[in-house]
Amino acid sequence: MKTVIEFLKKALLLDLLEGLWITFRHQHPKNIYTEQYPLTRPAVAERYRGAPRLNIHPVTNETLCIACDLCKIACPENLIVVGFVRDEKKRKQLTTFTYDLSRCMFCGLCEDACPVDALELTQDFELASYTRGGQIWDRQMLEEGPRPTEYRQ
Amino acid sequence: MTTAFESNELVLNMGPQHPSTHGVLRVILKLDGERVTGTECVIGYLHRGVEKIAENRTYAMFAPYVDRMDYVSAVSNGLGYCLAVEKLMGVTAPERAQVARVILTELNRIASHLLWLGTHALDIGAITPLFYTMREREEVLKIFENYCGARLTTHAFRIGGLQYQLYAGFEEEVRAFCAMFPGKIDEYDRLLTGNRIWRDRLEGVGLLTVDECKQLGVTGPMLRASGLAWDVRRAMPYSGYQNYEFEIPTGTRGDTLDRYLVRIEEMRQSVRIIEQAVARIPEGPIVARGMKVIKPPIGEAYLPIEAPKGELGYFIVSDGTIHPYRVRVRPPSFLNLQALDNMARGALVADVVAIIGSIDCVMGEVDR
Numbered sequence: 001m002k003t004v005i006e007f008l009k010k011a012l013l014l015d016l017l018e019g020l021w022i023t024f025r026h027q028h029p030k031n032i033y034t035e036q037y038p039l040t041r042p043a044v045a046e047r048y049r050g051a052p053r054l055n056i057h058p059v060t061n062e063t064l065c066i067a068c069d070l071c072k073i074a075c076p077e078n079l080i081v082v083g084f085v086r087d088e089k090k091r092k093q094l095t096t097f098t099y100d101l102s103r104c105m106f107c108g109l110c111e112d113a114c115p116v117d118a119l120e121l122t123q124d125f126e127l128a129s130y131t132r133g134g135q136i137w138d139r140q141m142l143e144e145g146p147r148p149t150e151y152r153q
Numbered sequence: 154m155t156t157a158f159e160s161n162e163l164v165l166n167m168g169p170q171h172p173s174t175h176g177v178l179r180v181i182l183k184l185d186g187e188r189v190t191g192t193e194c195v196i197g198y199l200h201r202g203v204e205k206i207a208e209n210r211t212y213a214m215f216a217p218y219v220d221r222m223d224y225v226s227a228v229s230n231g232l233g234y235c236l237a238v239e240k241l242m243g244v245t246a247p248e249r250a251q252v253a254r255v256i257l258t259e260l261n262r263i264a265s266h267l268l269w270l271g272t273h274a275l276d277i278g279a280i281t282p283l284f285y286t287m288r289e290r291e292e293v294l295k296i297f298e299n300y301c302g303a304r305l306t307t308h309a310f311r312i313g314g315l316q317y318q319l320y321a322g323f324e325e326e327v328r329a330f331c332a333m334f335p336g337k338i339d340e341y342d343r344l345l346t347g348n349r350i351w352r353d354r355l356e357g358v359g360l361l362t363v364d365e366c367k368q369l370g371v372t373g374p375m376l377r378a379s380g381l382a383w384d385v386r387r388a389m390p391y392s393g394y395q396n397y398e399f400e401i402p403t404g405t406r407g408d409t410l411d412r413y414l415v416r417i418e419e420m421r422q423s424v425r426i427i428e429q430a431v432a433r434i435p436e437g438p439i440v441a442r443g444m445k446v447i448k449p450p451i452g453e454a455y456l457p458i459e460a461p462k463g464e465l466g467y468f469i470v471s472d473g474t475i476h477p478y479r480v481r482v483r484p485p486s487f488l489n490l491q492a493l494d495n496m497a498r499g500a501l502v503a504d505v506v507a508i509i510g511s512i513d514c515v516m517g518e519v520d521r
């Protein structure tokens with residue numbers, strides 16, 4: 001008896017039809033998951049580790065960075081260069097800040113090391129550029145952020 | 154004297170850009186007609202010298218690099234490394250960190266097995282499951298992204314605990330995943346397990362016995378599919394795995410189908426572990442005390458964990474400075490790949506694709 005049922009199942013292609021039924025059900029519009037990038041950009045998580053940013057004070061417009069060099073020391077790839085001068089009171093003043101994105105692996109250790117939350121990895125994820133030099137961000141770029149390209153259909 | 158019809162050995166090069174070799178594995182196949190009489194793996198195309206890099210980095214700095222070995226299960230790699238350094242220093246992570254580690258590594262096991270299932274089915278010729286597994290994997294990756302800000306190379310743990318606080322809504326998201334996922338496993342099961350083409354392609358292909366596994370150092374789902382219930386989580390518990398109830402699925406025949414079934418069942422067990430863990434996340438600190446400067450005493454430590462692919466071990470030698478003197482990784486993929494020759498001998502060429510797929514090797518880990 002059992003073998004007859006097995007045979008019938010095989011002959012009627014039940015195993016294949018079951019698979020077809022599962023795939024057929026996925027046609028329902030509510031089961032569509034494709035994202036229409038770049039027309040609609042996905043919302044990435046709050047903690048997303050993307051393009052770096054050097055924060056400036058919202059009121060005074062001065063940089064928050066105290067040029068302590070801790071981010072440079074923490075970085076495994078050693079890609080941050082912090083330039084500073086000493087002012088009259090022997091305090092460090094930030095002059096330049098260079099960040100080589102092409103070598104960065106977005107591990108977040110620099111962000112973790114910064115004592116004043118000046119360096120931050122943001123939710124920007126579109127980092128392509130036409131030249132290698134474009135991957136090396138200077139202080140202005142880090143403070144203002146990249147300028148995203150507009151896409152039109 | 155052999156005639157043209159009898160001269161039998163044909164050497165065929167498979168890879169390193171063959172889509173079913175999962176990266177850059179090159180296999181030299183010796184063929185007699187359709188039958189494989191021998192294989193030889195050529196590896197090293199993805200060698201980056203990770204072990205050497207470790208010697209030039211501090212302990213904390215090296216943690217992101219281990220994610221890049223087995224990039225499909227970066228969280229497990231990070232856990233193994235952190236646990237090995239913690240063993241060297243004689244610290245244990247706080248309770249909250251341990252439970253969170255279990256949840257994240259088990260989620261990672263699911264993500265790794267899902268990617269394996271999708272690509273393995275793709276190799277065999279079933280294209281649809283890939284889309285479904287990717288869809289579920291996306292849910293896991295979203296949890297990772299919310300937790301640590303990265304999807305693949307997560308750098309989720311730091312030595313002594315967690316890198317980030319658990320975010321608000323973590324528990325709900327994990328619970329929602331646990332509620333949704335078992336139904337999806339049943340779906341894959343119904344789509345593939347009973348399918349006659351799937352069974353015909355996998356049953357009796359790539360046999361491996363327990364003795365062969367032991368000789369070659371094969372671990373993980375491949376060993377369990379051969380019939381030995383060896384799981385590091387049970388045999389040498391770490392991160393509090395002794396407190397969770399789960400079963401170790403085993404196979405009986407040790408063929409490719411068994412490896413598939415074992416991994417499917419492992420995903421179910423992972424969901425079980427996550428459900429238990431998420432119900433008991435305690436409050437408290439997430440990093441052990443005194444982890445500002447990581448400077449282990451002179452000595453050495455080896456610690457194995459059960460990564461999705463098998464036993465992943467880190468052997469670290471410390472000379473008392475902030476840089477490791479030597480880091481040696483025991484990668485599961487590398488040792489499992491050695492069994493290819495045993496499995497592929499006598500098989501057909503088309504079966505080699507199925508056998509390589511069932512090893513679930515990630516070349517980033519084989520070459521390091």
Ligand code: SF4
Nearest residue numbers: 075104105107108110
């Ligand atoms: S994210 Fe990591 S690699 Fe990139 S600059 Fe910061 S520390 Fe260096």
Ligand code: SF4
Nearest residue numbers: 065066068069071114
């Ligand atoms: S760690 Fe922060 S404050 Fe110090 S140099 Fe880097 S960005 Fe500036």
